[in-house]
Amino acid sequence: MPQKFDIHIIGCGSALPTRKHLPSCQAVDVRDKLLLLDCGEGAQLAWRKTGLNWQRITHIFLTHAHGDHVFGLPGFLSTMGLLGRTAPLYLHGPSSLQTYVEFMKAHFFADISYDLHFEAVDTTQHRCIFEDRSMEVWSLPLKHRLPCCGYLIKEKPGQRHIQREMIDFYEIPTWAINNIKAGQDWTTATGEVIANSRLTSPADPVRSYAYCSDTMPVAGLTEWCQGVDLMYHEATYAEAERALAQKYFHSTAHQAAEVAHAAKVKRLLLGHFSSRYEDEQLLLNEAKEVFPETLLAHEELKITL
């Protein structure tokens, strides 16, 4: 069974509040480490519905300094303090947000029980900005009204799977197993070399998730997000409002689908819906004309990769 790689949608509306949507926030659960993507107002209030543990959040990635992506952050950070967090927390985002985080901390939660680190992201570069044993996070330069970047979360390749019956057959000792999982052949006592491919089956395919909000269509995503399992792409407007999308540096659902098609992603998830649409079926239909494997985001949606 593959290890966890789940996307939890906490909010997928845009700036104006509606009865239906919260502003942008997502949690990504990679092998029980939680990454938060943006933190719109109300994120801490909605968090409990996810059933996820506050203390497993290790990193928060922020896309840009618009209120609907960051006004939930002070409450989220101070609540983690009230809950007794001691593990350090790492924030990543455009440098302008560092001032905001530092101001809020100094004025409202200077005495929190954990260390808060801010790492500025160069939103003009596609770079690996974080990695650990199991994943890499890459910045995705986006085009919005102010510095903005999305994030690509990629698993690192896992180990090959041992074929238990072959291990038993060749009486391979326990100490050798990790080398074989890593790809080594096995040499028996009689000198026979057993090819690794006979002893193991391939590692699980590497999974990846791209979070692209807020942005106009960006050509670079075709290459950076090539073949990802899931792409979340903002789809603020329908085609009829294409001029507005252009004016405000947003995308239509149709444009989001064109990006997904060009990048040959497996599935496209639409979000960041304008408050003008009571029902986003129109957006879904317009996207599916270009890219059939499209889904609408909604609060409390969980997608397992």
Place this chain on the structure above:
Amino acid sequence: MPQKFDIHIIGCGSALPTRKHLPSCQAVDVRDKLLLLDCGEGAQLAWRKTGLNWQRITHIFLTHAHGDHVFGLPGFLSTMGLLGRTAPLYLHGPSSLQTYVEFMKAHFFADISYDLHFEAVDTTQHRCIFEDRSMEVWSLPLKHRLPCCGYLIKEKPGQRHIQREMIDFYEIPTWAINNIKAGQDWTTATGEVIANSRLTSPADPVRSYAYCSDTMPVAGLTEWCQGVDLMYHEATYAEAERALAQKYFHSTAHQAAEVAHAAKVKRLLLGHFSSRYEDEQLLLNEAKEVFPETLLAHEELKITL
């Protein structure tokens, strides 16, 4: 029919988020002018459930610089801008909040379409800090871990009610009506003086609402809030947690009831409940032992005075 004086509870929880409560926020509708009291996170999201019009908000009164009372403010202010507000908006609160409002405006909504004024309140004084034709708002010095004050909203006395049949009987002309409503007698063409009390009935009684959160019990409230129609008093804890209430400068429900009893208020509304109580019935019971006319606040509650 008396003019509108409604209290809308938007949030009545305390700092830790629960599935049940939003943090502190209330709207007071005095003759179709809306005052906001505190603005905890999620206030703008919950606002639409009130059915109230954003553009009728004229003043926001803030009690103190704790996140659960002010983290909803940036979203609220920027959304009013997105909705095209042009009327100036007046914020009142401890001076430390002015820096916060100015920082957020400069960083997130510098280009809003309306003027935002901040008027610092001396939280140590019981003073009239705002008045217009129909009401006065007074500060109520509270005792919390940092400068904090509540607010007393008092109607101004209205005019006496004309007795239509007496006006007809004495054939009093229209131009004299306002003077009579204001209390003047009427002298007929033959020189007879008709006492005002024969021409009018008394004005509606003056109504008042006291908002007291967050605070330990404060003796001064007895005098300042004497006889108010409704007192909202924080009741973060039950009696079993009295030591915690003391430690964190909060009140128990029992203490809130003692304040209400001493001030001879008509009704007491409890709120700012700790997240530890799944059901606040215990708090209500403890308060009612001292002051039977007690109610529990809850989101979407509307009380008409």
